[in-house]
Amino acid sequence: MNAKRSGALPDEDIGLPDGSASTPAKAKAPRRSPGKRNAVATRQRILEVAMGEFAEHGYSGSRIERISASADVNVGMIYHYFGNKDDLYLAALESSYKIIRDREQTLDVNEADPMLALKALIELTFDFLSTDPHFVRLIMNENLMMGRTAQRSSTIPYMTRPLLESLRTILKRGQREKVFHRNIDAENFYVSILGLCFIHVSNRYTLSSMFQHDFAAPDWLERRKAVVVDVLTSYIATGK
Amino acid sequence: MNAKRSGALPDEDIGLPDGSASTPAKAKAPRRSPGKRNAVATRQRILEVAMGEFAEHGYSGSRIERISASADVNVGMIYHYFGNKDDLYLAALESSYKIIRDREQTLDVNEADPMLALKALIELTFDFLSTDPHFVRLIMNENLMMGRTAQRSSTIPYMTRPLLESLRTILKRGQREKVFHRNIDAENFYVSILGLCFIHVSNRYTLSSMFQHDFAAPDWLERRKAVVVDVLTSYIATGK
Amino acid sequence: MNAKRSGALPDEDIGLPDGSASTPAKAKAPRRSPGKRNAVATRQRILEVAMGEFAEHGYSGSRIERISASADVNVGMIYHYFGNKDDLYLAALESSYKIIRDREQTLDVNEADPMLALKALIELTFDFLSTDPHFVRLIMNENLMMGRTAQRSSTIPYMTRPLLESLRTILKRGQREKVFHRNIDAENFYVSILGLCFIHVSNRYTLSSMFQHDFAAPDWLERRKAVVVDVLTSYIATGK
Amino acid sequence: MNAKRSGALPDEDIGLPDGSASTPAKAKAPRRSPGKRNAVATRQRILEVAMGEFAEHGYSGSRIERISASADVNVGMIYHYFGNKDDLYLAALESSYKIIRDREQTLDVNEADPMLALKALIELTFDFLSTDPHFVRLIMNENLMMGRTAQRSSTIPYMTRPLLESLRTILKRGQREKVFHRNIDAENFYVSILGLCFIHVSNRYTLSSMFQHDFAAPDWLERRKAVVVDVLTSYIATGK
DNA sequence: CATGAATGAGAGTTCATTCAT
DNA sequence: TATGAATGAACTCTCATTCAT
Secondary structure: OOOOHHHOOOOOOOEOOOOOOOOOOOOOOOOOOOOOOOHHHHHHHHHHHHHHHHHHHHHHHOOHHHHHHHOOOOHHHHHHHHOOHHHHHHHHHHHHHHHHHHHHOOOOOOOOOHHHHHHHHHHHHHHHHHHOHHHHHHHHHHHHOOOHHHHHOOOHHHOOHHHHHHHHHHHHHHHHOOOEOOOOOHHHHHHHHHHHHHHHHHOHHHHHHHHOOOOOOHHHHHHHHHHHHHHHHHHHEOOO | OOEOOOOOOOOOOOEOOOOOOOOOOOOOOOOOOOOOOOHHHHHHHHHHHHHHHHHHHHHHHOOHHHHHHHOOOOHHHHHHHHOOHHHHHHHHHHHHHHHHHHHHOOOOOOOOOHHHHHHHHHHHHHHHHHHOHHHHHHHHHHHHOOOHHHHHOOOHHHHOHHHHHHHHHHHHHHHHOOOEOOOOOHHHHHHHHHHHHHHHHHOHHHHHHHHOOOOOOHHHHHHHHHHHHHHHHHHHEOOO | OOOOEOOOOOOOOOEOOOOOOOOOOOOOOOOOOOOOOOHHHHHHHHHHHHHHHHHHHHHHHOOHHHHHHHOOOOHHHHHHHHOOHHHHHHHHHHHHHHHHHHHHOOOOOOOOOHHHHHHHHHHHHHHHHHHOHHHHHHHHHHHHOOOHHHHHOOOHHHHOHHHHHHHHHHHHHHHHOOOEOOOOOHHHHHHHHHHHHHHHHHOHHHHHHHHOOOOOOHHHHHHHHHHHHHHHHHHHEOOO | OOOOHHHOOOOOOOEOOOOOOOOOOOOOOOOOOOOOOOHHHHHHHHHHHHHHHHHHHHHHHOOHHHHHHHOOOOHHHHHHHHOOHHHHHHHHHHHHHHHHHHHHOOOOOOOOOHHHHHHHHHHHHHHHHHHOHHHHHHHHHHHHOOOHHHHHOOOHHHOOHHHHHHHHHHHHHHHHOOOEOOOOOHHHHHHHHHHHHHHHHHOHHHHHHHHOOOOOOHHHHHHHHHHHHHHHHHHHEOOO
16 A cells, blocks of 8 residues: 555544653563564564554554654564554554454353353453453544444454354343343344443543543442443343 | 644544545535625534534544635634634534533423333434434544543533433432332433443444444334333333 | 644744745755765754754744755754754754854963953954854844743853853953953953944944945954954053 | 735844733733724824834734734724835834934033043943833844845934934044044944943843843943943043 | 734644665 | 655644725
8 A cells, every 4th residue: 555644544534643742652562682683573562552552542643653662663664564554553453353352252151041141241341341441442443434444354344253153142042041031132232232331431531521530440340330231131131 | 932733632632534535525514605704604614514524534634624625714714713723623522512412401301201201311312322423423532532622621511411410300200209220320320321322323333344234224223222222221110 | 732833932032034035045055965864964964054044034034944945855854853943943053152162162261461362352252253143143033032042952051151261261360460450340341342242243234224334344344353352451451 | 015924025034923822912002992083093002012012023023913902903904004014114113213313312412521421322322222122122133134124214224323423522522622532433432332232132131041140130230331331431531 | 994804825843654774 | 674864745823914894
């Protein structure tokens, strides 16, 4: 891709300007041993820094220069390994998605009690999104950009498949055992889970200014998680 | 001397680059002619165009030039009326919030049946957010910018008060009449409403690529709205 | 935000507008070619051009564009090396001061005859200021800007120390040897020297229009220098 | 003159950017009685404000908008009365010059003792320049602009004539009475007076940062004035 | 006379990207 | 591989000046 500047993405993208001064240089990847020319490690270092940069500043607010400084490489290297900002963003997005996918694999769908399995899935989702806001911010950004990059990706569209499969498995079993209502649609239920686990992270700041307290406070999160589980289970449960 | 690229937000913001070519100049306010040299009208025209621009492209992706072209005014006029990009964004944000607030005021809280009143509130929220994605996008953008502008606003923090008051009134009456559980917390319940009404708009594109259908399709929205009402009422209802 | 027109000095500055047409692009540093991609040389070239630009046009009258053109570099390079117009001006000011300081160091303070040493110092000051009006203009400009930049400098305030030390040394010796009056104050005397050596350069144009001749003409300068030395020595000398 | 922007002055000018915030709106001419349409008074008010503005900010640093605000008229009026910025500057310059000229007329050249008359002239000059730095700043500015505007003026070139005439008269009488050296040249002596009375005002800020005290402090000025008189009279006096 | 909305031509600054070394 | 100097195209913001009302 050879597009100068923002021309890269045909239409939309999200960004946060500089503020370089106030962002305290990040945790900068550990300084590499000098002289080591380790292509794989360099690439990985750039990628990790980029994930943080894009999550924090959005696409157009992210700075190649800042990434190169934090990753302790020069600009040229970024272009060498990733081609351009657009493709670096794609790589960062895919890499971020991979993390949650891997996490979801740890779920034991075959748990004896479907309700317990469901609760576990809800809590995992809640915890994952709440613990590290980077992922949520990246998704928000991607949606503001109208999903253009996600569409280009060959891996992202499938990203939540495992989670969805787990959910379907659990739902079916619960319905067979008549502990769940039979007409619960997996997709719709997934959207409900996501909505309830996403909102306090995505809208953290506007909610905070409405309610005058921090929506990222651990104890609030703990109580909120219980409510979310409650809302969802009371909806799905037959009461049997 | 000079505030650097002065107009920037101190630290963070969200933006979507140009794409000028593909965005066909917007719907351009109707070409004025009789309204020439009309301060109020000009200011309003700029503001309306700005609301659309910021919602579509985010803060740093928005272009003063594009706004001035769409509003059919000289760039200088924007600075004349709003000072700088930042303050224009603030004005647009406040103006957007005002619209939803005004809409909420149309609710009849004293509806005889608390459950019906609650459903009305949920549906109004759902419809408002779904109908015009601009508001949702603006809020997403503001949260990606860590709420910096909302905090600067003297009006926004109080904007959702009326809605909350309505909700509290309804909840209290429902609890008194024992049709709602007694320990439902208004704040927490509001967050649940918001989460369920927000997610399919905010995550429209990533969800669409996951489930391969358009999450803005009218019929899907209709069904989804019923589910949302169902989830929330089945959680709150005593079954009495 | 952003310091609007951001790069500006906090409050005041002096400048001379364009006149680009009439100023024939300056003496443009010799077109580089071998020196391409030479950081040190490029920085130096920019600095030298900037010194001339600021001296001729004042701060706000100076144009980054004109500097970049004369230095035969891209505008971005100026920001790369100097950050902004303000800091470039600071660098130019410091660099200019350094030149006169270095020149002063060539003085032999331990000259046998204090009166001769004093004359040498006066003549050096006179010649330096008269020969190249750039320095005088830069200082005038800085004073019109109320010394804001000089105050920011960590080096300028100390720059005239050596000259003052030289003067003090000479004065003391002359007083000890009773060829100078004893109650001559070094600071006050320095101000007198400066005033007499400065005025025909700083007020060159208004004086010229008053007296209808060029105050920069070499023969006039020669005669004037003799008068200045005369005024100052007749004041300080005991007549012994 | 119809030149847009800085193109007005062919080449040079001096200016100080905004800093509007820190300059506390000046002493704003007394608010005129509403409804009064007094052309002469309006013109005069603009002129006075302009004199202050140009003295403080230099030519290109001065803002038509700021002048109109301080003079409590709108921009159009300035153009109505003065044509353009350039001609307003010329008017302000001439008006400033007129003030000092008028002041000088108060001198009694026919004072019995030539030395006393000379001292009076020196002190008047010293006091005038020290008391209100506006005049000095205006002259500095004009010289940085290479006297282009002064040359256009039909009155300025003659401005110091009266002072010069007074000086010549005094010098001649003193030389006739043999209290002054005979070969003192009026022009040269005038330049010396000016240099010694000008420097601590023109270079106030750079001198202050060199010597770490305020060169506008009343007691310092008093002592300095004595030195200046001393320097000049000890040079001119025959000692008879 | 008076107003201030509107214009247009810059000016300073930023940043993705390229390329000589 | 690696560096960072260099480029060029924007972008935000300013300001003298004009002109409809």
